[in-house]
Amino acid sequence: MTTTAPRDEQLWSRCDGCASLLYRKRLRRNLDVCPECGTHARLDAPDRVAQLADPDSFIPLPDRAVRVDPIGFVDALPYPHRLSAARAGTGLDEAVLCGTARIGGQPVALAVMDFRFLGGSLGCAVGELITATAERALVDEVPLVLVTASGGARMQEGALSLMQMATVSQAIAGLREAGLLTVSVITDPTYGGVAASFATNTDVVLAESGARLGFAGPRVIRQVTGATLPEGFQTAEFLLRHGQIDMVVPRHALRGRLTALLAAAQAGRRAARRLSVPRQEPAPRPAPGADATALATAAGPERDAWATVRAARHPGRPTTLDYLETAFDGFVELHGDRLGADCPAIVGGVARLDGRSVMVIGHQKGHTTAELVARNFGMASPAGHRKALRLMRLAARLGLPVVTLVDTPGADPGVSAEQQGQAAAIAENILALSVLSTPVVAVVTGEGGSGGALALAVADRVLMLENAVYSVISPEGCAAILWSDSSAAPQAARALRLTAADLCRLGVVDEVVPEPRPAAHDDPAGAAELLRRAVAANLTPLLDVPAATLVRRRRYRFRRYGAAHTTEVCQ
Numbered sequence: 001m002t003t004t005a006p007r008d009e010q011l012w013s014r015c016d017g018c019a020s021l022l023y024r025k026r027l028r029r030n031l032d033v034c035p036e037c038g039t040h041a042r043l044d045a046p047d048r049v050a051q052l053a054d055p056d057s058f059i060p061l062p063d064r065a066v067r068v069d070p071i072g073f074v075d076a077l078p079y080p081h082r083l084s085a086a087r088a089g090t091g092l093d094e095a096v097l098c099g100t101a102r103i104g105g106q107p108v109a110l111a112v113m114d115f116r117f118l119g120g121s122l123g124c125a126v127g128e129l130i131t132a133t134a135e136r137a138l139v140d141e142v143p144l145v146l147v148t149a150s151g152g153a154r155m156q157e158g159a160l161s162l163m164q165m166a167t168v169s170q171a172i173a174g175l176r177e178a179g180l181l182t183v184s185v186i187t188d189p190t191y192g193g194v195a196a197s198f199a200t201n202t203d204v205v206l207a208e209s210g211a212r213l214g215f216a217g218p219r220v221i222r223q224v225t226g227a228t229l230p231e232g233f234q235t236a237e238f239l240l241r242h243g244q245i246d247m248v249v250p251r252h253a254l255r256g257r258l259t260a261l262l263a264a265a266q267a268g269r270r271a272a273r274r275l276s277v278p279r280q281e282p283a284p285r286p287a288p289g290a291d292a293t294a295l296a297t298a299a300g301p302e303r304d305a306w307a308t309v310r311a312a313r314h315p316g317r318p319t320t321l322d323y324l325e326t327a328f329d330g331f332v333e334l335h336g337d338r339l340g341a342d343c344p345a346i347v348g349g350v351a352r353l354d355g356r357s358v359m360v361i362g363h364q365k366g367h368t369t370a371e372l373v374a375r376n377f378g379m380a381s382p383a384g385h386r387k388a389l390r391l392m393r394l395a396a397r398l399g400l401p402v403v404t405l406v407d408t409p410g411a412d413p414g415v416s417a418e419q420q421g422q423a424a425a426i427a428e429n430i431l432a433l434s435v436l437s438t439p440v441v442a443v444v445t446g447e448g449g450s451g452g453a454l455a456l457a458v459a460d461r462v463l464m465l466e467n468a469v470y471s472v473i474s475p476e477g478c479a480a481i482l483w484s485d486s487s488a489a490p491q492a493a494r495a496l497r498l499t500a501a502d503l504c505r506l507g508v509v510d511e512v513v514p515e516p517r518p519a520a521h522d523d524p525a526g527a528a529e530l531l532r533r534a535v536a537a538n539l540t541p542l543l544d545v546p547a548a549t550l551v552r553r554r555r556y557r558f559r560r561y562g563a564a565h566t567t568e569v570c571q
């Protein structure tokens with residue numbers, strides 16, 4: 001709705017749907033839904049909480065330090081200036097409002113995102129706050145309700161913002177294990193990293209009428225594919241038709257639907273309590289002052305970020321199938337997601353590494369244009385992510401360690417990928433990997449592009465080749481948005497901190513795998529040997545760790561990204 005005067009004195013609003021001029025008080029009484037055409041205006045987080053929670057029941061979580069600029073990001077404006085402006089403009093500390101509340105008399109932990117605050121973007125502080133809300137739900141043994149509104153990950157926090165998808169997902173996994181209901185309420189708009197994690201890996205997904213959700217936004221899809229988008233693309237009704245959400249709920253009915261779901265879960269728990277399921281402890285909190293940089297090991301020599309991006313994309317760079325021929329032996333490829341497709345951009349199967357059987361799953365690009373086209377440039381479809389998930393679970397059942405090789409510009413941003421649930425497919429992989437009961441070693445071999453990379457990279461050890469990159473967004477995409485000029489990609493590449501050395505310092509990556517000089521494509525056999533040694537050295541110590549310990553440590557690893565960067569490290 002477009003308002004005609006500053007908030008305090010506004011008397012009239014114009015509906016964005018039908019352009020009717022509406023008396024503001026009447027609109028408020030109607031929950032900001034146009035009485036003429038039914039358009040649902042966007043709500044800010046305080047208004048949303050007021051509409052959903054029982055009167056006076058909302059208690060905010062205790063204040064936490066949320067002043068962060070973990071990578072010192074500057075585009076036209078330094079990031080802290082953008083944060084200050086968002087705080088002044090919204091009256092909120094961050095893009096989410098979290099607390100405990102009652103809905104229809106049922107106690108819940110509640111996190112509500114606010115799109116006004118930097119587009120509801122998911123940064124370290126937002127990840128930390130939502131994770132803390134999930135942990136509160138676990139301690140209080142109450143359901144978790146998440147209301148999402150977000151453009152995606154916060155690119156000003158680089159790969160650390162990407163890690164928040166895993167941080168929140170491992171907390172949701174904890175609630176799943178404890179048998180506590182998680183519900184997400186999708187509001188308009190919900191995209192990118194939020195869509196591909198906690199918006200869709202909860203037990204029940206409701207979408208408010210008029211909400212849109214997708215992995216890739218319509219503008220990106222049009223740019224990348226040139227496709228004309230079908231009518232109603234990515235709307236709540238579209239998602240329902242394609243089996244991706246449980247229901248579309250008009251705003252007036254939202255409280256009632258949530259109350260009914262919460263009551264059902266409460267009744268189920270009362271019945272289950274007789275079986276006395278042991279309660280899961282929340283992941284241990286990092287000690288105050290825990291410094292992610294202290295976890296970094298042997299960072300390689302520096303190279304300019306943009307030169308590294310170009311090396312990472314070099315067509316001669318060894319692919320996953322090349323490494324399977326050279327660094328591994330006896331690869332037996334397994335195909336299919338068992339749901340209707342076999343994605344060529346993901347290859348996987350059993351192989352041997354130093355005589356030990358492992359499950360290898362990786363993105364496959366190619367060296368020639370024909371190969372690249374046949375492999376969709378290494379951009380996995382939802383079927384590819386589901387094939388990977390099937391192989392990960394198979395590995396856990398068989399007791400095989402998992403080795404993933406990450407090399408993708410990003411997940412497939414096409415129309416049919418959205419129709420088949422790209423966001424939910426990625427979200428499910430992130431969650432499944434966070435609790436997988438077998439060792440996982442991930443190696444970023446080329447491009448680690450955003451959520452598509454993370455869908456294979458929630459691991460016990462994350463390695464990165466010296467000339468690989470790993471980023472929340474492509475430098476070109478970042479430049480187009482923040483510099484309004486895609487030719488600023490080299491500057492964006494530097495600002496994003498996407499090289500192996502940078503990510504080692506930030507604790508996102510554990511070890512840099514050296515490449516032959518000047519780069520892997522000059523000596524593929526040498527590169528394969530270095531990769532083999534690094535994977536074996538990192539995998540061996542994990543083999544003796546009991547599964548429960550492994551999972552606890554892995555979850556702790558992805559838990560600390562929020563906390564470490566909202567405490568002392570980045571002040």
Ligand SMILES: [Zn+2]
Pocket residue numbers: 015016017018019020034035036037038039
């Ligand atoms: Zn209207």
